[in-house]
Amino acid sequence: MKKTESEGKATVKQSGCALSRRKFLFYSGTALTTSTVLLQIPGVLKAREAHVATYPRKLIGKMSQLKLDQPVNFNYPDDGLNATSVLVKLGQKAGGGVGKQQDVVAFNTICTHQGGPLLGSYNKEYKTLGQCPFHLTTYDLTRYGIIVSGQAYQSLPQVLLEVKGDSIYAVGVMGLIFGRNNNLIG
Numbered sequence: 001m002k003k004t005e006s007e008g009k010a011t012v013k014q015s016g017c018a019l020s021r022r023k024f025l026f027y028s029g030t031a032l033t034t035s036t037v038l039l040q041i042p043g044v045l046k047a048r049e050a051h052v053a054t055y056p057r058k059l060i061g062k063m064s065q066l067k068l069d070q071p072v073n074f075n076y077p078d079d080g081l082n083a084t085s086v087l088v089k090l091g092q093k094a095g096g097g098v099g100k101q102q103d104v105v106a107f108n109t110i111c112t113h114q115g116g117p118l119l120g121s122y123n124k125e126y127k128t129l130g131q132c133p134f135h136l137t138t139y140d141l142t143r144y145g146i147i148v149s150g151q152a153y154q155s156l157p158q159v160l161l162e163v164k165g166d167s168i169y170a171v172g173v174m175g176l177i178f179g180r181n182n183n184l185i186g
C-alpha cells in the first residue's frame with residue numbers, strides 16, 4: 001500500500017485486484033467513496049485494477065493548544081450534512097490515537113442509530129460520547145468508538161488523524177457518517 005500527499009489532498013492507493021473488507025472500510029468508510037480505475041503498467045499485458053479513496057487533508061488543531069478532556073469542534077470531511085466532529089485529548093492511550101501518548105482522537109458527533117446529536121456529551125470520567133438524547137447510546141472513544149450501551153449497532157465514525165510538528169490534520173473517516181451514503185458528499 002502506498003500513501004501519497006499532493007496539494008492539500010491525502011490519497012490512499014491500493015494496487016492489485018483484491019482489497020480486504022477490513023482495509024477497504026478502514027480507508028474509505030464506505031464503498032461509494034472509492035472509485036475503480038484501470039492501470040496499464042508497461043511490460044504487463046493485462047490491465048489491473050486500483051482502488052482509490054481520496055479525502056481532504058484538513059488542519060484541525062495544534063497539539064500545543066489541546067487541553068486534557070476539552071473537546072474542540074470542527075467539521076469534516078466537509079461542511080455538509082452531519083459533518084460535526086470533535087477532537088479531544090483523552091489522557092490515556094486510545095485506538096487510532098496520535099501524539100506522544102497516542103491519546104488524541106477525533107470522532108464524528110452524529111449518533112449512528114437515528115442521528116441523535118452527541119456534541120457536548122463528552123464524559124471525561126469514562127472517555128465516552130453520549131448518552132445520546134434519543135435512545136441513550138454511549139460510545140467509547142478509547143476503543144474506536146464502539147458502543148458501550150444503547151440502541152445503536154454501529155460504532156461512531158472515527159476521524160483519522162496525522163500529526164506533523166505541532167499541527168493535527170484530519171485525513172479520513174473510518175465508518176459511514178449517519179444520513180449519508182457517501183462520506184465525501186454532504
Ligand code: FES
Pocket residue numbers: 111112113114115116132133134135136137150151152
Ligand atoms: S439516535 Fe442515538 S441512540 Fe437512537
